[in-house]
Amino acid sequence: MAPHAPGRRHYLMCRPTHFAVEYAINPWMDPGASVDRGRAIAQWEALRALYLELGHRVSLIEPIEGLPDMVFAANGALTVDGRVYGARFASAERTPEGPAYLDWFRARGPAETHDPKYVNEGEGDFTVLDDVVLAATGFRTEAAAHQEAERFLGRPVVTLQLTDPRFYHLDTALFALSGGRVAYYPGAFSEGSRRVLRSLYPDALLATEEDAAVLGLNAVSDGRNVVIAAEATALIRRLRGLGYTVHPVELDELRKAGGGAKCCTLELRGL
Numbered sequence: 001m002a003p004h005a006p007g008r009r010h011y012l013m014c015r016p017t018h019f020a021v022e023y024a025i026n027p028w029m030d031p032g033a034s035v036d037r038g039r040a041i042a043q044w045e046a047l048r049a050l051y052l053e054l055g056h057r058v059s060l061i062e063p064i065e066g067l068p069d070m071v072f073a074a075n076g077a078l079t080v081d082g083r084v085y086g087a088r089f090a091s092a093e094r095t096p097e098g099p100a101y102l103d104w105f106r107a108r109g110p111a112e113t114h115d116p117k118y119v120n121e122g123e124g125d126f127t128v129l130d131d132v133v134l135a136a137t138g139f140r141t142e143a144a145a146h147q148e149a150e151r152f153l154g155r156p157v158v159t160l161q162l163t164d165p166r167f168y169h170l171d172t173a174l175f176a177l178s179g180g181r182v183a184y185y186p187g188a189f190s191e192g193s194r195r196v197l198r199s200l201y202p203d204a205l206l207a208t209e210e211d212a213a214v215l216g217l218n219a220v221s222d223g224r225n226v227v228i229a230a231e232a233t234a235l236i237r238r239l240r241g242l243g244y245t246v247h248p249v250e251l252d253e254l255r256k257a258g259g260g261a262k263c264c265t266l267e268l269r270g271l
């Protein structure tokens with residue numbers, strides 16, 4: 001089955017048991033603002049319940065005290081064809097998450113894992129499509145990690161440059177609707193990367209700044225259903241117009257840390 005054929009997915013999630021905004025490593029985070037952890041947990045539980053309702057499988061990793069961003073499982077690894085490319089975080093605050101996620105995969109059973117040499121924040125900066133992997137650099141992931149991932153995964157990786165600090169991870173600026181179709185906010189990318197995206201995806205859905213600014217591009221698609229921030233109203237309308245079944249979700253409490261639905265979700269491909 002092509003990785004993006006509509007159907008059942010397997011996701012890894014981490015309950016925000018220890019969620020907080022205690023440091024600021026992106027412009028969304030304000031350690032002085034109040035955060036309602038109970039509300040974050042309820043919003044996350046609703047997301048998990050939705051995946052199960054849609055027929056997906058959800059595995060869980062145990063949250064670790066002192067790692068308030070661990071809920072953002074997308075950053076924990078990149079998986080393709082049963083191979084696991086580990087994460088190496090850019091910030092000291094999140095560094096322990098890299099080995100924690102890799103340990104989860106190793107404890108789970110035999111899978112080919114790779115402890116990365118270069119800084120990369122997993123699926124936060126890599127998007128897997130049918131024939132290529134799109135990868136971003138600019139804020140977190142080093143371009144050298146793109147080549148490292150390409151060699152380990154055996155899939156061509158296309159490097160894109162992010163330029164707007166609000167959209168510091170690729171998954172805040174672009175998502176795969178299906179294996180050959182993407183949605184993105186052009187303003188998040190350099191001029192050269194916009195040209196690359198235009199030539200690779202002439203039929204892409206281009207999102208507005210308003211949709212991007214509520215993390216509307218931090219969405220999860222199984223090829224038919226799209227799980228997306230409820231506030232991304234224009235994008236939701238257009239997705240419905242294209243025939244997708246859209247599931248708006250409220251994740252504003254987690255957005256205080258700069259994350260949305262996709263950030264909470266690591267896809268396990270071939271695992």
Ligand code: ARG
Pocket residue numbers: 025026029069072074075094123124125169171172257258259260262263264
């Ligand atoms: N506070 C986290 C950070 O800045 C949010 C990560 C969001 N994850 C994502 N895949 N975009 O690292």
